[in-house]
Amino acid sequence: MLHVNENYARIKPTYLFAEISSRVAEHQKSGNAERIIRLGIGDVTEPLAPAVTAAMHKAVDDEAGRENFHGYGPEQGYQFLRDKIAEIDFAARGVDIKPNEILVSDGAKCDCGNIQELFSNDVKVAVTDPVYPVYVDTNVMAGRHDITLLRCGKENGFVPSPSSCDADIVYLCFPNNPTGAVATKAQLQEWVDWANAGKRLIIFDAAYEAFIRTDSIPHSIFECSGARTCAIEMRSYSKTAGFTGVRCGYTVVPSELCAYAADGTSVSLKAMWTRRQTTKFNGASYITQRGAEAIYSPEGMEQTKSTIDFYLENARLVREALASLGYEAFGGVDSPYVWVDVKGPSWDFFDRLLKEANVVTTPGAGFGAAGEGFIRISAFNSRENVLEAIDRISRVL
Amino acid sequence: MLHVNENYARIKPTYLFAEISSRVAEHQKSGNAERIIRLGIGDVTEPLAPAVTAAMHKAVDDEAGRENFHGYGPEQGYQFLRDKIAEIDFAARGVDIKPNEILVSDGAKCDCGNIQELFSNDVKVAVTDPVYPVYVDTNVMAGRHDITLLRCGKENGFVPSPSSCDADIVYLCFPNNPTGAVATKAQLQEWVDWANAGKRLIIFDAAYEAFIRTDSIPHSIFECSGARTCAIEMRSYSKTAGFTGVRCGYTVVPSELCAYAADGTSVSLKAMWTRRQTTKFNGASYITQRGAEAIYSPEGMEQTKSTIDFYLENARLVREALASLGYEAFGGVDSPYVWVDVKGPSWDFFDRLLKEANVVTTPGAGFGAAGEGFIRISAFNSRENVLEAIDRISRVL
Numbered sequence: 035m036l037h038v039n040e041n042y043a044r045i046k047p048t049y050l051f052a053e054i055s056s057r058v059a060e061h062q063k064s065g066n067a068e069r070i071i072r073l074g075i076g077d078v079t080e081p082l083a084p085a086v087t088a089a090m091h092k093a094v095d096d097e098a099g100r101e102n103f104h105g106y107g108p109e110q111g112y113q114f115l116r117d118k119i120a121e122i123d124f125a126a127r128g129v130d131i132k133p134n135e136i137l138v139s140d141g142a143k144c145d146c147g148n149i150q151e152l153f154s155n156d157v158k159v160a161v162t163d164p165v166y167p168v169y170v171d172t173n174v175m176a177g178r179h180d181i182t183l184l185r186c187g188k189e190n191g192f193v194p195s196p197s198s199c200d201a202d203i204v205y206l207c208f209p210n211n212p213t214g215a216v217a218t219k220a221q222l223q224e225w226v227d228w229a230n231a232g233k234r235l236i237i238f239d240a241a242y243e244a245f246i247r248t249d250s251i252p253h254s255i256f257e258c259s260g261a262r263t264c265a266i267e268m269r270s271y272s273k274t275a276g277f278t279g280v281r282c283g284y285t286v287v288p289s290e291l292c293a294y295a296a297d298g299t300s301v302s303l304k305a306m307w308t309r310r311q312t313t314k315f316n317g318a319s320y321i322t323q324r325g326a327e328a329i330y331s332p333e334g335m336e337q338t339k340s341t342i343d344f345y346l347e348n349a350r351l352v353r354e355a356l357a358s359l360g361y362e363a364f365g366g367v368d369s370p371y372v373w374v375d376v377k378g379p380s381w382d383f384f385d386r387l388l389k390e391a392n393v394v395t396t397p398g399a400g401f402g403a404a405g406e407g408f409i410r411i412s413a414f415n416s417r418e419n420v421l422e423a424i425d426r427i428s429r430v431l
Numbered sequence: 432m433l434h435v436n437e438n439y440a441r442i443k444p445t446y447l448f449a450e451i452s453s454r455v456a457e458h459q460k461s462g463n464a465e466r467i468i469r470l471g472i473g474d475v476t477e478p479l480a481p482a483v484t485a486a487m488h489k490a491v492d493d494e495a496g497r498e499n500f501h502g503y504g505p506e507q508g509y510q511f512l513r514d515k516i517a518e519i520d521f522a523a524r525g526v527d528i529k530p531n532e533i534l535v536s537d538g539a540k541c542d543c544g545n546i547q548e549l550f551s552n553d554v555k556v557a558v559t560d561p562v563y564p565v566y567v568d569t570n571v572m573a574g575r576h577d578i579t580l581l582r583c584g585k586e587n588g589f590v591p592s593p594s595s596c597d598a599d600i601v602y603l604c605f606p607n608n609p610t611g612a613v614a615t616k617a618q619l620q621e622w623v624d625w626a627n628a629g630k631r632l633i634i635f636d637a638a639y640e641a642f643i644r645t646d647s648i649p650h651s652i653f654e655c656s657g658a659r660t661c662a663i664e665m666r667s668y669s670k671t672a673g674f675t676g677v678r679c680g681y682t683v684v685p686s687e688l689c690a691y692a693a694d695g696t697s698v699s700l701k702a703m704w705t706r707r708q709t710t711k712f713n714g715a716s717y718i719t720q721r722g723a724e725a726i727y728s729p730e731g732m733e734q735t736k737s738t739i740d741f742y743l744e745n746a747r748l749v750r751e752a753l754a755s756l757g758y759e760a761f762g763g764v765d766s767p768y769v770w771v772d773v774k775g776p777s778w779d780f781f782d783r784l785l786k787e788a789n790v791v792t793t794p795g796a797g798f799g800a801a802g803e804g805f806i807r808i809s810a811f812n813s814r815e816n817v818l819e820a821i822d823r824i825s826r827v828l
Contacts, residue, residue, distance in 0.1 A: 045706070319537075
């Protein structure tokens with residue numbers, strides 16, 4: 035008989051953002067809704083950089099003729115893109131990552147979700163609480179139900195310490211989604227030392243790296259000494275360059291990084307991830323990869339930086355407005371997310387802002403128990419909408 | 432300790448096409464190579480249809496401004512595309528598939544690889560031999576090592592019968608890769624009846640559906656009566672519309688299709704696949720989906736049909752040339768692949784064509800034991816190259 039994977043029954047049937055959509059839809063049906071301003075899901079609103087769209091037009095033209103037509107590309111990504119990534123995201127910051135240690139994909143969500151396939155079902159997994167749900171759900175779907183939660187609250191500045199963590203794999207995301215917290219180099223180094231000491235792995239999600247403006251904050255786990263033997267890093271162009279609808283990201287797996295067979299033999303994780311990707315994936319779109327390459331042109335870098343500066347200014351406005359209303363607001367400095375202590379249940383506060391201010395946020399409780407009492411406000415919107423949302427919120431609170 | 436998924440060690444370390452590439456590279460290094468003509472991997476060579484590139488240019492322009500910017504789309508695909516698929520790929524052929532039973536993805540390879548996640552590790556899987564390796568490798572990677580092989584040879588016209596098959600899941604691909612064989616409606620109906628009788632599932636890969644020209648051959652498993660309760664179908668724009676580098680396909684999961692929990696409870700597979708995709712995938716590129724939509728415009732349909740006709744004429748030329756040289760050649764009628772009985776070991780024949788004719792084919796043995804003694808010749812190339820390849824092969828054989 036056709037038996038299902040019963041682990042699917044152990045994940046919550048609705049995804050956080052589906053619940054939010056349904057509450058928003060219900061509010062709109064109530065007839066009391068003004069124009070809704072969405073500071074919830076964290077989708078970008080600003081257009082792609084002109085350098086990127088120019089490159090994509092050219093790539094579409096390539097696909098329109100026999101001469102420059104590109105069919106199947108390398109599953110690992112085109113060399114032209116991997117070279118740029120190695121040079122500009124890593125070498126330019128003094129980090130030695132080779133192009134062949136970079137595997138391009140159709141987005142960090144896929145990579146974050148798929149990476150757990152490389153490991154035995156008996157590995158112990160730890161995540162932060164609050165957490166981006168994908169790390170948890172994809173492990174539960176694979177049969178790993180006993181996941182350690184590392185509490186992140188005001189008491190530790192939303193950055194957990196490895197001191198009492200006995201997991202084999204930890205997922206860390208900095209700048210953090212949802213809290214907007216960043217980790218210092220010393221804090222990340224502690225995790226790297228912990229991982230190396232116990233043959234453990236850090237899965238480092240650096241999707242929001244481009245928002246870092248504070249000089250001392252590391253952009254990559256590979257800025258820490260020893261990270262090449264204990265870390266995998268994911269990057270995304272979704273927030274960096276507005277690629278949420280275009281779909282591109284990459285994963286870095288250093289050549290010397292290993293995991294272990296039951297008999298103790300070491301196994302290259304780069305070889306395993308390459309095998310996973312070449313077997314189950316067929317590369318990111320050529321047009322997308324040409325667009326991503328253009329992010330690294332001088333104009334592309336200037337244009338994407340300017341869009342991120344714009345979102346960061348939105349974040350500053352939100353953070354300062356909430357603070358002036360008497361709420362403790364975290365994040366929003368090296369991050370597009372402001373994490374607000376709402377002094378009560380987060381879904382109640384969410385409903386209040388939705389119903390009274392017609393502003394959509396994300397309730398912290400949706401990211402885990404330790405998110406209870408907070409909401410996440412995203413800086414992804416036009417200046418006009420952000421100012422209007424601040425104005426409405428100020429009138430309500 | 433960080434234990435690996437040891438199932439990865441049970442798949443062959445190199446993928447068929449990697450082995451071919453390495454033999455080609457070695458031949459080129461030998462200094463004896465003329466210009467190589469590739470009739471191997473099955474990648475398309477003709478450009479995208481003008482209707483498609485026009486739609487993609489427009490979509491890039493959408494992404495270049497705030498007004499029509501598209502960020503995160505539905506993970507299941509945009510409604511505009513799902514509606515067209517339901518209407519033109521199904522309703523127009525008398526098949527009732529609803530748009531909400533269609534999940535758009537970045538390609539059939541991903542869907543074929545990921546679908547097995549929905550099932551328990553104890554389900555019994557059957558595949559044809561020869562077979563597209565992805566069905567096997569992805570099951571082995573998940574821990575299903577004991578896979579039943581359904582021999583496809585001249586004796587059964589390369590279409591297996593379900594009579595002695597006791598698997599829970601069977602992967603069927605028609606028009607077939609690699610043999611180019613098609614299944615009649617009666618043959619598929621036998622499989623559907625077998626599946627329904629035993630609460631089994633057919634995973635039907637219809638990636639080459641657009642090559643069918645014989646009226647009586649079904650384009651979809653859902654043309655068979657009862658298929659809605661026992662089948663999932665995958666489609667791809669890779670060969671249909673030259674999207675190998677653009678990446679788009681879709682999977683059809685009927686609403687009433689179920690699998691079973693250990694206690695016998697039925698579970699909707701559409702709900703499970705939706706959960707899988709919303710958790711681990713973030714939708715196909717907006718630009719890609721706009722391109723795919725344009726395939727269904729009157730011009731798009733005419734243009735893509737004309738390209739497929741062109742490849743089919745290539746296939747005819749190859750098939751007839753091989754036949755006139757005294758080789759039994761199969762397929763190549765409703766399929767871009769010609770499957771040739773080479774009267775000896777297929778890797779030897781591959782090497783001979785590579786070294787003496789500088790033509791790359793695919794050795795049948797690479798698709799399974801029953802592929803030994805055959806080679807696959809692909810019709811994906813320019814007319815000039817196909818004629819030149821035929822000429823060279825004729826001089827060698």
